[in-house]
Amino acid sequence: MWGTRLLVAVLVCGAHGLAPPQQPLVFPKYHNEKVVRITEDPKNVLSVLASANNITYQKWGSSASERFVDIHVDEDNHAVLQSFSWSCQVIIENLADAIAETMPQHQDPVVETTQAHPLSEIFFREYRPLETIDAWLGILQQTFPDIVSVEEIGQTYEHRPLKIVHISRPSDIDHGKRKTVVVTGGTHAREWVSVSSVCYAIYSLLQLYLEEPNKISDQLDFLFIPVMNPDGYAYTWTEDRLWKKNRQETHLPKCFGIDIDHSFEFHWTRSSDWACGEEYSGESPFEALEARMWHQYLNSTNDDHNIYGYIDLHSYSQEVLYPYAFSCSEQPRDEENLIELAYGISKTIRRQSGKNYNVLPACIDKDSDLLPDLGSGSALDFMYHNRAYWAYQLKLRDSGSHGFLLPSKYIEPVGREVAAAIYYFCTFILSDE
Secondary structure, eight states, X not given: OHHHHHHHHHHHHHHTTOOOOOOOTTGGGGTTOEEEEEOSOHHHHHHHHHHOSSOOOEEEEEETTTTEEEEEEOHHHHHHXXXXXXXXXXXXXXXXXHHHHHSXXXXXXXXXXXXXXXXXXXXXXXXXXXXXXXXXXXXXXXXXTTTEEEEEEEEOTTSOEEEEEEEOOOOSSOGGGSEEEEEEOOSSTTOHHHHHHHHHHHHHHHHHHTSSOOXXXXXXXXXXXXXXXXXXHHHHHHTOTTOOSOOOBOSSTTOBOOOGGGOSSSSOOOOSSOTTSTTOOOSSTTOSXXXXXXXXXXXXXXXXXEEEEEEEEEESSOEEEESOSSOSSSOOTTHHHHHHHHHHXXXXXXXXXXXXXXXXXXXXXXXXXXXXXXXXXXXXHHHHHHTOSEEEEEEESOSSSOTTOOOGGGHHHHHHHHHHHHHHHHHHHHHOO
């Protein structure tokens, strides 16, 4: 019955015009720009590129385990890149075309009929803009008022609410004694699949809650943040699909945005990147408003949350990362147990979809041994050190030809991977008593 009510509510929402917006006119900006994969040791590649003065590029992603670095260049700099003695392959020939693949392909409402199957995943047919996600969350709260609450924990620089979804079954167990699992996405604005995957995890968890009472729904609380960076995410829909940071002012005029994942106060180091750069950390910890609001919510408003698990979703490269990000010389407590659970998550995903997610410490992914500031001030390290017993960052699909621009046809497959991983995560931590 609840499942039927949920879908009908979503359909009515669609019928009232929550259609995807028109495609933003930003494609020409990236016309004929490319993403190139360099198949070498990432540390060596980035060291050489950092000292080169004849090439302009943006780093996209890298994998120490798979030995590659992906960089974004225009045609002129692609020609310069070919002068280096590296093995290079163009994985995205035209960024404008790749961006178009991620944009909504249907201008109709979410759906035009209320006759679909009650458990339809129609919401996940396309990526959804912020206003549609917010409306969907409101519908969930209205449909499941006993177990879903949506809280606004503050306002961003552009006055958008930062929303948290709290899912909890009514229980006689004291709130402070229940274990809480936190799942976040959308910290980096361009990583749309992390947003859709948090939404899919909420959807899947509600299916579980609608079944007979079970150990997960009885003993765990959940906090979800589908869009940790509302301003940045909205900006990727209207101005620049590849924007990463938030949108607040910095100390330099016309340089906007702080990397939220470099803004937490644990081994925070000012980034070597300047205020207009993608890795800019701000001038002090918690300068990013979203990081500050999350910190205040946890430690002032809700300090009784017994946070047992933390999963932060990002893209891309298909990795399960465990602490620490700031340094490879600092060993986390219970490292053996962290690694055991990480490999369990990876194995679960492989069983679910056949996709392999490599397991490694976050410091290697962040290249912290190359530049220490690259891994400083991360949400992963902050949550692990201060609040969560188990903490991971999942870097989602893909590891191949799409990078941040994963087409919408992969929303549901990746969502199912994340849902399976969270389910395994929950059963593991409940058995560890």
